[in-house]
Each structure stands twice: as C-alpha cells, then as structure tokens.
Amino acid sequence: MPATPTLDAASKANGPSRRFSVAPMMDWTTPHFRYLARLLSRRTLLYTEMVTTGALIHGDTERFLRHDPSEYPLALQLGGSDPAELAHCARLAEQFGFDEVNLNVGCPSDRVQNNMIGACLMGHPEKVAEGVAAMIAATDLPVTVKHRIGIDGRESWEELCEFIEKVSAAGCKTFIVHARIAILEGLSPKENRDIPPLKYDWVYRLKQEFPHLEIIINGGIKTFDECHEHLRHTDGVMLGREAYHNPWLLAGVDTEFFGEPAPIASRQEALRAMFPFIQSELDRGVYLTHISRHLMGLFHGMPGGRQFRRHISENAHKPGSGLEVIEAALAKVREPEPATMAEV
Numbered sequence: 001m002p003a004t005p006t007l008d009a010a011s012k013a014n015g016p017s018r019r020f021s022v023a024p025m026m027d028w029t030t031p032h033f034r035y036l037a038r039l040l041s042r043r044t045l046l047y048t049e050m051v052t053t054g055a056l057i058h059g060d061t062e063r064f065l066r067h068d069p070s071e072y073p074l075a076l077q078l079g080g081s082d083p084a085e086l087a088h089c090a091r092l093a094e095q096f097g098f099d100e101v102n103l104n105v106g107c108p109s110d111r112v113q114n115n116m117i118g119a120c121l122m123g124h125p126e127k128v129a130e131g132v133a134a135m136i137a138a139t140d141l142p143v144t145v146k147h148r149i150g151i152d153g154r155e156s157w158e159e160l161c162e163f164i165e166k167v168s169a170a171g172c173k174t175f176i177v178h179a180r181i182a183i184l185e186g187l188s189p190k191e192n193r194d195i196p197p198l199k200y201d202w203v204y205r206l207k208q209e210f211p212h213l214e215i216i217i218n219g220g221i222k223t224f225d226e227c228h229e230h231l232r233h234t235d236g237v238m239l240g241r242e243a244y245h246n247p248w249l250l251a252g253v254d255t256e257f258f259g260e261p262a263p264i265a266s267r268q269e270a271l272r273a274m275f276p277f278i279q280s281e282l283d284r285g286v287y288l289t290h291i292s293r294h295l296m297g298l299f300h301g302m303p304g305g306r307q308f309r310r311h312i313s314e315n316a317h318k319p320g321s322g323l324e325v326i327e328a329a330l331a332k333v334r335e336p337e338p339a340t341m342a343e344v
Helices: 009-014 031-040 053-058 061-065 083-095 118-123 125-138 157-169 200-209 224-231 241-245 247-258 267-273 275-283 288-295 305-315 323-330
Strands: 020-022 046-052 074-079 100-105 143-151 174-182 214-218 236-239
Touching: 020 046, 020 247, 031 046, 031 247, 031 267, 031 288, 046 053, 053 061, 053 074, 053 083, 061 083, 074 083, 083 100, 083 125, 100 118, 100 125, 118 125, 118 143, 125 143, 125 157, 143 157, 157 174, 157 200, 174 200, 200 214, 224 236, 224 247, 236 241, 241 247, 267 275, 267 323, 275 288, 275 323, 288 323, 305 323
Parallel strands: 020 236, 046 074, 074 100, 100 143, 143 174, 174 214, 214 236
Antiparallel strands: none
C-alpha cells in the first residue's frame, strides 16, 4: 500500500489534524474498513469503534486494540465513566500507539445508558469532567470528547454551555459535537441519527463562545461543499455514514482539504492494493465476509457497481471463499478513467 507518513514527536504532542475525520461507528469502523480508508486518504483522521472500558480491562485487550500501523493517524474511542478505569484505558491507548483517546458522550442505546456510558453522561457534566481529568493525568495523548448538543430533559443552550465549561475546565481542549440532541426515551439509536433536528448554528455558536477550544462539527454532512461551509465556522468536520457508504469520497480529501496529491488514482487500484492485507487476514482465519462487507460501497454509483455488490453478497459467505471472489466481482465493474478527486 502507499507509504503513510509517520508523525514526528511534535505532531504527536499536539495531536493529529482534525480538519477532516471519519466518525467512530459500531460494527463499521473496524480495522478492515480503516485499512481501506487509509489507502484512499493519508490525512483523514480515523477513529475506532467505541470500546468500553470493561471490555478492555476484563476482555481480550489485544483483540480490541489490534490495528495495522498503516492506519495512523488513528484515535481510540472509549465508552465508560469510572475515572480510574478511563485512566487505565487511556494508558493502554498510549501503549498501543494510538494518536488520540476520545470519550463517547453521544451513544444513545439503552445498553450503554444502563452502564452510565454515552449520551446519558450529558446529564452528568461533573462526572465527565472527572473522567477527562483522570485520562489527561494518565497519558500524554490528546484527550477529546464526542458528544451531543443535549439530551431529552436537558436540551437548553445554557445546559450545553455548562457542559462545555465544566469539561474544558478539567483540561479537555477538543469537542466533537454531533449537532443533534439524543432522545434517550422513545427513540432507537438508528432513529436518534435522523429524527432529532440538526442545529448546526448551535455548533457555530459554541466556537464563537469558546474561541480557545477546538470545535469539530458532526452530523448529516455529505458533501465537500457542506464541509467547506462548516469549516467557515468551526475547526474541523467529521463525516460518518456518508464516508462509510461512499468511501471513494475519501480519495478527494487530501487534495481538497490539505492541498496534497491524492494517494491513489482509482477504485480498482485501491481494492487491489488491499489484496495482500486481505490475504493475511484470511490466513489468520478471518472469514472473507467479515472483510468484504466493508468494501460494498467502494463502487457506489459506478457502472457494474450493483453486480459487484451482488457477487460478493452471494459468494463471500461460502466456505473457503478467498480473493478469487473479489477478483470475479472486480471484473463486473468499469471505471472509465482514473479519478483523482472524489465525486461529491
């Protein structure tokens, strides 16, 4: 794969650029998707899925934190609220080579609420501040927080500012703001990604009210034009579902937002560059379908893209399936000319 520049000591201390990042998404931002994303963009900041502190402390730590060095810059997202546990996991993040450790204060699912994880912590800013302070004391990595603009019953502008004030006083300098409230009673996690209205103006106001903080905007962003508009008001943009379902978008990031050449010229080149990695995963005993499911959007909108997806869907799950399935799927798509920019 293309060589990925390593961060020097000064860059490590200040943290990676957050001008453009891909959101942490459960079951989606796995090492397999992140490897593809890094082939498409050297500069995009990538995030792991949320990993709970309990899973890291009491589970298979190596498995949860496993990643390829080519994925850097890479941030670890934690779910938890106990300061001692968060501090321990922040040390693990540094030990395993991550570039940032992020605290999830946005996930609305019932399961995490019951463990005082995610969006419910918006109602407990002091607890978030304690956790952040413990993490900062435990590591030299940047400690960031990803959160909503509120939760049901605590959704005023004043309460959002109170949250920012208390957590920033604990030492957090970077806030990644999903511009929706989370409805903890009555909406599913999926509905919480669409139904509460987006309030981008609130995120803009946060940057005005707290100019010394780094404010990154997230939620419903799909195009580079939208990104540029948000960057007029905030320090960075974070894309989620659009980057996953249409990953070729990432191939334009380095040029569009960093003024650097695109690292790869075509979708086919990107996928073929993954072959050695895919084979190494197959050799480890990983089923092809666990890898191929993250490739389905690569030929989004391209002639033959539907046939590409169908062939993989019908064959990747079969016993013994390997690279020949990907090769056969690739034969069904046409890429008229090399692209150096993402179609957005």
